[in-house]
Amino acid sequence: MNTVTRAHLAETIYTQVGLSRNESADLLETVLERMSSALETGESVKISGFGTFSVRQKGQRVGRNPKTGVEVPILPRRVLVFRPSHVLKAHVNHTAVPAAGGDDE
Amino acid sequence: MTKSELIAELSAANPHLTGRDVELIVATIFNEITAALSRGERVELRGFGAFTVKRRDARTGRNPRTGEAVPVDEKAVPFFKAGKELRERVNKSKAARASAERAMA
Numbered sequence: 190m191n192t193v194t195r196a197h198l199a200e201t202i203y204t205q206v207g208l209s210r211n212e213s214a215d216l217l218e219t220v221l222e223r224m225s226s227a228l229e230t231g232e233s234v235k236i237s238g239f240g241t242f243s244v245r246q247k248g249q250r251v252g253r254n255p256k257t258g259v260e261v262p263i264l265p266r267r268v269l270v271f272r273p274s275h276v277l278k279a280h281v282n283h284t285a286v287p288a289a290g291g292d293d294e
Numbered sequence: 295m296t297k298s299e300l301i302a303e304l305s306a307a308n309p310h311l312t313g314r315d316v317e318l319i320v321a322t323i324f325n326e327i328t329a330a331l332s333r334g335e336r337v338e339l340r341g342f343g344a345f346t347v348k349r350r351d352a353r354t355g356r357n358p359r360t361g362e363a364v365p366v367d368e369k370a371v372p373f374f375k376a377g378k379e380l381r382e383r384v385n386k387s388k389a390a391r392a393s394a395e396r397a398m399a
Contacts (some may be wrong), residue, residue, distance in 0.1 A: 193330040201326045206318050216319050221342045229383045234295045239324045256334040259366040267385050271374030280332040281370045
């Protein structure tokens, strides 16, 4: 299966926007970094028409090492979750994209 | 953080670019990820995370209100798995530790 990477995305910015290759790569990095630092503070990142990245607090629970069967406590932690928007779900299924205004996730 | 706030931050940090350019850059990134996923490809951004498409088999669902059985077709769902670096940043930040301690108390 093909994998799209940073290099592909930077190349698309280069061809679509007309910035230099270097600057295209830098801007892509800045976008990812701004999103990461918002998430790091616990803030959600909502990209309309794409989806919402949010941070969820998980409580402590008892886990088990599947190999040895030994019980180990899983400490409270924060995890990142992504909720795709209706628009993105529709694209992935090649179905009709919902009408504008329904992409508020 | 919303898409427009992200665009505003990028514009402020890159005064040599027009607002239109910055909007186009951000749109290009998310449109390209959407396009790759709709082709069934994966998008891997090291340190940030990977977007993939998961298949869900057809199943018999139930209308929760009436209890009536309804067939649910096979579908594809977009999925995001945070990369190691981002996962650790979200969990290990000061804010995460503070809220984890509150949850313990």
